[in-house]
Amino acid sequence: MTVSAIVLAAGGGTRMRSTRPKPLHLICGRPMVMHVIHALENVKPDRTVVVVGHGGDRVSAKVSENVPDWAHVNFVEQAQQNGTGHAALIGLTALPGDELDDTSTVIVLPGDTPLLRTETIEALVNAHESSGNAATVLTAVVESPTGYGRIVRARDGRVMKIVEQRDAVTEELAIHEINTGIFAFQRNLLGPALRRVSNKNSQDEYYLTDTLEILSGMGHRVGSVEADEAETAGVNDRWQLAVAERELRRRTNKFWLLNGVTMFDPDQTFIDVTVEIGQDVTLLPGTLLQGRTRVGDACEIGPNTRLIDTTVERGAQVQYSVCENCTVDADTIVGPFAHLHS
Numbered sequence: 226m227t228v229s230a231i232v233l234a235a236g237g238g239t240r241m242r243s244t245r246p247k248p249l250h251l252i253c254g255r256p257m258v259m260h261v262i263h264a265l266e267n268v269k270p271d272r273t274v275v276v277v278g279h280g281g282d283r284v285s286a287k288v289s290e291n292v293p294d295w296a297h298v299n300f301v302e303q304a305q306q307n308g309t310g311h312a313a314l315i316g317l318t319a320l321p322g323d324e325l326d327d328t329s330t331v332i333v334l335p336g337d338t339p340l341l342r343t344e345t346i347e348a349l350v351n352a353h354e355s356s357g358n359a360a361t362v363l364t365a366v367v368e369s370p371t372g373y374g375r376i377v378r379a380r381d382g383r384v385m386k387i388v389e390q391r392d393a394v395t396e397e398l399a400i401h402e403i404n405t406g407i408f409a410f411q412r413n414l415l416g417p418a419l420r421r422v423s424n425k426n427s428q429d430e431y432y433l434t435d436t437l438e439i440l441s442g443m444g445h446r447v448g449s450v451e452a453d454e455a456e457t458a459g460v461n462d463r464w465q466l467a468v469a470e471r472e473l474r475r476r477t478n479k480f481w482l483l484n485g486v487t488m489f490d491p492d493q494t495f496i497d498v499t500v501e502i503g504q505d506v507t508l509l510p511g512t513l514l515q516g517r518t519r520v521g522d523a524c525e526i527g528p529n530t531r532l533i534d535t536t537v538e539r540g541a542q543v544q545y546s547v548c549e550n551c552t553v554d555a556d557t558i559v560g561p562f563a564h565l566h567s
Contacts, residue, residue: 226328226329226330226354227271227329227330228268228269228270228271228329228330228331228332228350229270229271229272229273229274229320229329229330229331229332229412230265230268230270230272230273230274230331230332230333230334231273231274231276231313231316231317231331231332231333231334232258232261232262232273232274232275232276232316232334232335232336233276233309233312233313233316233333233334233335233336234247234248234258234261234275234276234277234278234284234335234336234337235276235277235278235279235281235302235303235306235312236278236279236306236336236337237278237279237306238250238279238337238461240461240462241461241462241463241466242462242463245280245283246279246280246281246283246284247279247336247337247460248277248284248336248337249280249283249284249287250460250466252339252460252466252469252470252473253470253473253474253477253496253497253498254497254498254499254500254515254516255291255497255498255499256287256288256291257336257337257339257460257466258275258284258288258336258337259287259288259291259292260338260339260340260341260473260498261334261335261336261337261338261339261341262275262288262292262293262296262298263293263343264334264338264341264342264343264345264346265296265332265343265346266293266295266343267343267344267346267347268332268346268347268350269295270296270297270332271297272297272299272319272320272321273296273297273298273299274298274299274300274301274316274319274320275288275298275299275300275301275336276300276301276302276303276312276313276315276316277300277301277302277303278302278303278304278306278312279306281300281302284300285300288300299319300319301315301316301318301319302315303315307424307430307431308424308428308430308431308432308433309335309406309430309431309432309433309434310419310422310430310431310432310433310434310435310436311430311431312433313333313415313419313433314416314419314420314431316333317331317412317415317416317419320412324412324413324415324416325413325416326413327412327413328411328412328413329411329412330350330353330354330409330410330411330412331409331410331411331412331415332346332349332350332407332408332409332410333407333408333409333410333415333433334346334406334407334408335406335407335459337459337460337461338405338406338407338457338458338459338460339460339469339473340455340456340457340458340469340472340473341407341456341457342456345363345450345452345456345457346407348450349361349363349407349409349450350409352448352450353409353448353450354409356446356448357446358409358411358445358446358447358448359410359411359414359440359445359446359447360408360409360410360411360414360415360436360437360440360445360447360448361408361409361410361447361448361449361450362376362384362387362404362405362407362408362437362447362448362449362450363405363407363408363449363450363451363452363457364376364402364403364404364405364449364450364451364452365402365403365405365451365452365453365454365457366401366402366403366451366454367401367403367454368401370390370398370400370401370402370403371390372390373390373403373404374387374388374389374390374403374404374434375387375388375390375393375397375398375400375402375403375404376400376402376403376404376449377397377400383441383446383447383448384437384441384447384448384449385437385438385441385447386434386435386437386438386441387404387432387434387435387437387438389426389427389428389432389434391426391427391428392426392427402451404434405452405457406433406457406459407452407457408433410436414440414445415436418436418439418440419431419433419436421439422435422436422439423435455472473498474495474496475491477496477497477498478491478494478496479491481496481502484502484504485503485504485505485506486502486504486506486507486508487505487506487507487508488507488508489507489508489509489510490510493510493511493512494508494510494512494527495512495513495514495515496508496514497514497515497516497518499516499517499518500514500515500516500517500518500519500520501518501519501520502514502519502520503520503521503522503523503524503539504522504523505522505523506520506521506522506523506524506525506526507524507525507526508526508527509525509526509527509528509530509544510527510528510529511527511528511529511530512526512527512528512529512530512531512532513530513531513532514526514532515531515532515533515534516533516534517534518532518533518534518535518536518537519535519536519537520532520537521536521537521538521539521540521541521555522539522540523539523540524537524538524539524540524541524542524543525541525542525543525544526542526543526544527543527544528544528545529544529545530543530544530545530546530547530548530560531546531547531548532547532548533547533548533549533550534549534550535548535549535550535551535552535553535565536551536552536553537552537553538552538553538554538555538556538557539555539556540555540556541553541554541555541556541557541558541559542557542558542559542560543558543559543560544558544559544560544561545560545561545562545563546559546560546561546562546563546564546565547563547564547565548563548564548565548566549565549566549567550566550567551565551566551567553565
């Protein structure tokens with residue numbers, strides 16, 4: 226079955242205190258929204274629609290510059306931010322074909338969840354399609370659910386609805402299973418459900434989450450898949466950005482440690498996700514590898530060295546130096562205290 230995706234990236238991100246659109250804030254060298262798009266890699270969507278708003282031209286340009294070919298991205302604008310339901314409905318307009326005859330899967334997800342794993346999206350789609358659900362929501366069980374929408378279930382465990390924090394009653398506020406904002410829908414049911422969503426709530430917005438209650442009330446099956454809380458956390462301010470950066474750097478360093486790279490101190494080694502490293506490479510404390518940097522086999526980098534968009538050929542050593550947009554030849558020694566740039 227084919228899969229399409231709608232990435233909601235229109236929000237203003239006022240808590241970031243920045244002139245940069247929130248989706249473009251960098252985490253491990255990649256814009257936040259690009260991490261979300263890369264999380265779709267295992268399901269290879271036929272079409273990925275990015276809904277833009279604040280700074281839309283900048284977001285579209287940066288995504289177009291960096292997007293992988295398999296994502297098949299195009300853009301639509303949400304000129305007025307009237308809620309996630311409104312944004313998803315706009316996103317649907319960019320999907321080709323007749324929605325009423327299309328039972329394929331549409332993933333809807335926010336553009337500010339950079340720690341989302343490809344395996345999790347694949348598991349969500351597999352569970353959704355194998356069960357024949359009208360909708361499947363990715364949930365998480367958290368110790369402190371304050372601020373999140375709560376998953377309300379029937380006695381038999383079926384998902385009945387999602388209630389936002391500000392609209393929840395006391396019994397619902399006690400629920401610890403929360404909505405992550407990530408869904409899989411059957412396309413021919415999503416559009417009609419979105420058109421029935423009302424904005425009669427405390428925010429005067431159209432909530433995407435209300436589609437679950439609409440579909441459940443019509444007799445359709447709504448399911449769920451549980452994910453790890455840390456993986457699905459959104460980024461809304463600079464503190465959350467730093468927390469996400471730390472976790473993604475930990476994952477990145479672990480990957481390279483398991484693939485032939487030695488690090489004297491992983492906590493003091495910083496590697497962007499766009500970097501490539503060969504085998505038998507040694508990284509000393511204070512090493513920063515950024516951008517399109519490539520490090521060949523048997524190199525030694527550091528301590529206290531920063532490489533930006535730099536290629537280091539096999540067997541070279543770079544110590545106490547900064548290199549930008551240049552090439553270090555094989556078996557050469559750079560530093561200490563050099564600054565090379567093109």
